[in-house]
Amino acid sequence: MKIYLDNIIFSKVKNGGVSNYWYELIEYLEKQNQDELTYFESIDAKENFHRKKLNLSSQSIKEVKSDSIHRFMPISYTSDEKLIFHSSYYRGLKGCKNKIEVTTVYDFIHSYYSSFPKKQLHNFLKFNAIKRSNGIICISHNTYNDLNKFYALKKNQKATVIHVGVSDDYFPIKEYTLKEQQFITDKKLTDDFILFVGGRTGYKNFDFVVSVLNDNPQLKLVIVGGGEITEEEKKLFSDDALKRFTHLRSAENFELNVLFNLARALVYPSSYEGFGIPVVEAMRAGCPVIGLNNATIREVAENSAVLLDTLSVSEFNAKFSNLNHSDFRSSAIEIGLEASKNYSWEKCSRETREFYDSLDL
Template sequence: MSFFALMNIGFDAKRAYHNNTGLGFFSRVLIRLLADQYPEHTYYLFNPRPGKSFQPHLANIREVLPKAALHRLLSAAWRSRWVTGDLTRMGIDLYHGLSHEIPAGLPQTGIPSVVTIHDLFPEIYPEQYKPIDVKIYRAKLRYACRHATKIMAISEETKGHIIRTYGTPAEKIEVVYQSCAPAFTVLENAAKKEAVREKYGLPGSFFLHVGTIIERKNLLNICKALNSIRNDIPLPLVVVGNDGGLKGKVTAYLKEVQLEDRVYFLSEQLALAGRKPFVDAEDLPALYQLATAMIYPSYFEGFGMPIIEAMAGGVPVITSTTSCLPEIAGNAAWLADPDSPEEMASGFRKIYTDATFAADMRRKGLENAQRFRPEVYAADTMKLYQSIL
């Protein structure tokens, strides 16, 4: 196939249609960017069952659902194995497994493939998962890394994990940095931000944390940092993210130190008000931009998208010294040991009290976000596709 040939590109679209967290977000952003910036190609989204999370409404995007009765009944098997027959029948030129897996038997079809590996957490931190999930994840990851034509790693950190864990040749792996949705690069006007503040009942000023409430996102230590500055800085913390099993421990700590009124669990507050317990996607950029700083001190991440979402909107960021987070943050964030609430508190104090320093962080953040521009992301992905055809 020549470099400029038109392509039929297939995607594993399960998470695009059914996942409202990181993997689904990644899938939707990439598909939309490619379809918009490279409209000459046709993008086939192989979706095991109807879903409402993704409605792109673009002429060159086509949803493909299982047609045979058995395939509809056993849609998981269709997605993981039987879909190969549909790929061949429909003349798919390249298949992209968007999250850690490709269908069994795909290499036998002769269709080249790319698999995106976001992280190897089930391999590296198996204690964080149920044993059966570890077994399934490991099998899918190993198969995909062995049999995909190319691996798209979302950070150098992840690439290194793949090489060390599976012995995969470095030349088989391309690092392609993700991008936030283009909406996050728009600096919202004061009217929009005030409308979002009122809609969600947000405080006048606040620190922000975005992420599921789980151990590795480190919300407990954020709250300890907040406790240490309670007499110096009056700002509360707004938490955007659903409970993943840690919230009880966090709320017990807040009650113990009498800090409940300084941490605002947005999903909980919306649910108590009888509203949908999540932030509408179109409101997220303004919500970020209302924050004095966004704190994201995870223990480990595959990429750390909230860092870029915040920086693209000119918001200072506090993040970790660990995992891929310094790689993504560049020189534009306050880096803190994730085990040190004191270092996080120092970041809060510096950003809140030193206007010149905070302004410099905003400037550096906007510059750093340029590395992850949507057009760069789409171009790097298309270049990877073309390299295997």
């Protein structure tokens, strides 16, 4: 099979979940060595963290532009051959009359939470990609349900759910290595903290996590990623709580795994997610998850997460206290470990390749 992959996500971001997803798919297809793979990418793609790990043949790469204008325009490429075209981020391909186009839909966050003009630009890009696609991959059942809410699939379109994976770098640590111990010492980590991972924009409800910290003087908070803590965010903290949080701008997988292993819980009160990779990473590392009760968290965490019906500090305190009971905590961890086995990159990539086969070339 001739498969043409658009690596635009490597130019769009330097790191992140979508570029990791795309890296894992390419890595799998390259190792299978059963298809003729061609890549569209621009020179700056190699600045991406995950792209740097790929050793792609220069003969397989067709250079295209991916600047702020061209990322909104379809790639021009002429071919009469039958081929699969799959873009990493909603870009089209023109000039190939015998192509089968595949789009991965990650979420509908912009449809729910963005405002003009960002919402209109993103939706224009995404819904045009959906309209012209023969096959559509949704990374969760929640995303699939949103797809059907916002778009009426045509008879000749096929949509499926393929869950993304989680790295094997996350696991319960039985004995810390010297490298891990040094990380713990350097960051002055103890086991009396809750963990917050990722972006802190409005729907992520970071302000709620700060309210929890303000109300629990015995707790500390470790924040990973999401950019620098802004002055506005600092105003959310009480004077005492300002002394009880640590922010790590980034963390390598082994560092994040240590944090999951030490934390009392991952607090993930996001109102909406396409998938919620940190939730499964925590589960795989044996870290309990406290999340807002929404469709994606219920889907991904199954019965392992402690779910909040409201963003209430009193409700959080009551349910968090349950994690201090060893039987309850052990049960949550065990269920999470078992559920996390459902999510692997090998499974995700294999099902994607099988989906290509299911489309009529």
